Amino acid sequence: MSVPDDRPAIRARGLTRRFGALTAVDRLDLEVRRGEVYGFLGPNGSGKSTTIRMLCGLLLPSAGDIEVLGRRIPQQAEALKRSVGYMTQKFALYDDLSVGENPLFVASVHDLPRAAAHARVETLLARYWLTDLRRQLAGTLSGGQKQRLALAAAVLHEPALLFLDEPTSAVDPQSRREFWDSLFELADAGTTLLVSTHYMDEAERCHRLAILDRGRLVADGSPRALMDGLPGQTFLVECAAPRAAQQALAGAPGVLATAQIGASLRVLAQGSAADAAALRHALAASGIGARVEPTPPNLEDVFVAATQRPRHADGAAA
Numbered sequence: 677m678s679v680p681d682d683r684p685a686i687r688a689r690g691l692t693r694r695f696g697a698l699t700a701v702d703r704l705d706l707e708v709r710r711g712e713v714y715g716f717l718g719p720n721g722s723g724k725s726t727t728i729r730m731l732c733g734l735l736l737p738s739a740g741d742i743e744v745l746g747r748r749i750p751q752q753a754e755a756l757k758r759s760v761g762y763m764t765q766k767f768a769l770y771d772d773l774s775v776g777e778n779p780l781f782v783a784s785v786h787d788l789p790r791a792a793a794h795a796r797v798e799t800l801l802a803r804y805w806l807t808d809l810r811r812q813l814a815g816t817l818s819g820g821q822k823q824r825l826a827l828a829a830a831v832l833h834e835p836a837l838l839f840l841d842e843p844t845s846a847v848d849p850q851s852r853r854e855f856w857d858s859l860f861e862l863a864d865a866g867t868t869l870l871v872s873t874h875y876m877d878e879a880e881r882c883h884r885l886a887i888l889d890r891g892r893l894v895a896d897g898s899p900r901a902l903m904d905g906l907p908g909q910t911f912l913v914e915c916a917a918p919r920a921a922q923q924a925l926a927g928a929p930g931v932l933a934t935a936q937i938g939a940s941l942r943v944l945a946q947g948s949a950a951d952a953a954a955l956r957h958a959l960a961a962s963g964i965g966a967r968v969e970p971t972p973p974n975l976e977d978v979f980v981a982a983t984q985r986p987r988h989a990d991g992a993a994a
């Protein structure tokens with residue numbers, strides 16, 4: 677199905693999903709352009725999977741409007757089946773079918789003619805480095821190999837739009853990088869991708885992304901725009917006791933957010949209210965000697981600021 681050029685691949689307005697008393701997704705507005713790699717970043721339970729499942733037509737919204745590839749969801753979800761692919765962190769293929777048999781089975785579900793199915797499966801096994809493993813049972817593959825096979829199955833019917841829900845959470849760093857190279861190959865060929873992740877380096881690779889927190893969209897834009905739009909100044913604090921330093925700075929004037937990264941601490945502070953000297957002073961008052969230097973903001977800072985501030989604002993820590 678072709679989509680008119682001027683229409684986004686995904687548009688959602690006021691998207692909401694309640695489970696009993698819990699509002700898992702809260703009045704979400706979203707727009708994903710055609711051909712872009714769009715990221716969903718958020719803490720555990722922030723509503724990423726629930727949103728993706730509603731956009732795919734797998735879960736009914738409690739409220740709101742969704743349009744995907746020009747079709748209204750959930751009303752026209754059936755008509756979208758052929759244009760959309762879906763892949764989750766959980767391996768959804770058959771452990772006791774081989775690497776070659778799994779995508780052939782998926783092809784039969786999509787009613788692909790036999791000869792075309794065989795040709796397509798060969799192409800995909802080669803593209804995702806699975807040809808030599810074709811006779812191996814899927815259940816015996818490594819995490820990275822399983823994800824490549826799952827990707828092959830998800831794109832078998834050449835969907836215009838692919839949803840990926842934390843696709844790399846069970847794979848090693850090198851496999852994660854290779855997997856993302858494959859995602860960009862798909863995007864270069866015109867596929868729109870919406871991918872949720874916990875990993876900052878993956879989010880940074882997206883063309884644009886949305887940060888979710890407790891079901892709400894708390895920031896969206898390109899990684900660059902989000903970093904440039906961060907209010908205040910970021911500081912790197914290096915000291916022997918970063919945890920104690922974090923506690924000492926938590927209530928200090930002008931400090932918006934803090935996050936311990938390895939042995940150091942990143943601090944987001946309001947421009948005029950706190951500079952390096954003021955932070956050093958606040959630390960010294962708690963008996964902590966530290967090196968404090970301004971540092972360029974990164975996506976982690978954006979994430980911490982976006983997901984910490986509302987908690988301070990309304991006092992409703994999850």
Ligand SMILES: Nc1ncnc2c1ncn2[C@@H]1O[C@H](COP(=O)(O)OP(=O)(O)OP(=O)(O)O)[C@@H](O)[C@H]1O
Binds near residue numbers: 700720723725727
């Ligand atoms: N079927 C369900 N019934 C009741 N509550 C649910 C259901 N599905 C999700 N939730 C709740 O909705 C909230 C959002 O969950 P969701 O899985 O969408 O978050 P997530 O951001 O994908 O989390 P994670 O990163 O851990 O996968 C959570 O509090 C979760 O417990």
